[in-house]
Amino acid sequence: MQEAAFLPGGRLFSATFAPPAHPRPNPKRMNPDHISLHNKQFEPYLSAAQLTAAIREVAARINQDYAGQQVLFVVVLNGSFMFAADLLKEISLDCEICFIRVASYQGTSSTGEVKEVLGLTEEIQGRHAIILEDIVDTGHTMRMLLDTLGARQPASLEVATLFLKPECLQHELPLRYIGLSIPNDFIVGYGLDFDGLGRNYPDVYKAV
Numbered sequence: 703m704q705e706a707a708f709l710p711g712g713r714l715f716s717a718t719f720a721p722p723a724h725p726r727p728n729p730k731r732m733n734p735d736h737i738s739l740h741n742k743q744f745e746p747y748l749s750a751a752q753l754t755a756a757i758r759e760v761a762a763r764i765n766q767d768y769a770g771q772q773v774l775f776v777v778v779l780n781g782s783f784m785f786a787a788d789l790l791k792e793i794s795l796d797c798e799i800c801f802i803r804v805a806s807y808q809g810t811s812s813t814g815e816v817k818e819v820l821g822l823t824e825e826i827q828g829r830h831a832i833i834l835e836d837i838v839d840t841g842h843t844m845r846m847l848l849d850t851l852g853a854r855q856p857a858s859l860e861v862a863t864l865f866l867k868p869e870c871l872q873h874e875l876p877l878r879y880i881g882l883s884i885p886n887d888f889i890v891g892y893g894l895d896f897d898g899l900g901r902n903y904p905d906v907y908k909a910v
């Protein structure tokens with residue numbers, strides 16, 4: 703690839719891009735047959751290619767369902783960052799993107815954990831909103847998100863989740879777009895973590 707740049711003094715410098723002579727292999731990209739995080743072992747479960755295929759199907763359905771409409775994607779950090787980045791590259795609609803976080807803390811009442819939405823500065827009233835989530839497990843997080851965002855009167859509110867664990871679900875949720883339904887295994891990679899680690903793997907691994 704030809705690249706042009708100006709050297710100090712204004713002379714035009716032209717160079718041909720060449721890959722480094724000794725590219726360093728990225729060990730994270732070498733599909734290890736197992737990974738170890740915090741001394742817990744994980745084995746390969748879903749390849750990046752399988753994830754891409756599932757994400758493309760979800761994107762195609764969204765493009766079709768919302769044709770001619772403008773969409774606000776609400777990305778739930780942290781886990782959804784890879785899913786959202788890859789999905790949004792396949793979205794051909796006019797759309798906006800905003801990011802929220804869910805804070806969890808122990809409540810003082812017997813209900814135990816309390817969850818709260820942080821960072822929802824975007825006006826969603828009257829908008830067609832789609833929540834992007836990496837995983838719906840028990841469904842507690844999604845229940846709270848749907849209740850909180852739904853109370854702000856969007857024109858419509860749907861969910862796109864990359865993973866669903868149907869065996870774990872404890873709420874009836876309107877989950878319109880599901881990438882992959884998976885058994886009750888703890889998974890890491892592609893944005894999902896085990897105690898902070900593992901989000902950077904391009905494939906998904908499950909606990910051994």
Ligand SMILES: O=P(O)(O)OC[C@H]1O[C@H](OP(=O)(O)OP(=O)(O)O)[C@H](O)[C@@H]1O
Nearest residue numbers: 779780781836837838839840841842843
């Ligand atoms: O259905 P549930 O049982 O509520 O679990 C799903 C939630 O758990 C994970 O988030 P986590 O709180 O681990 O935060 P993270 O996205 O920063 O990893 C995931 O991203 C979902 O938000």
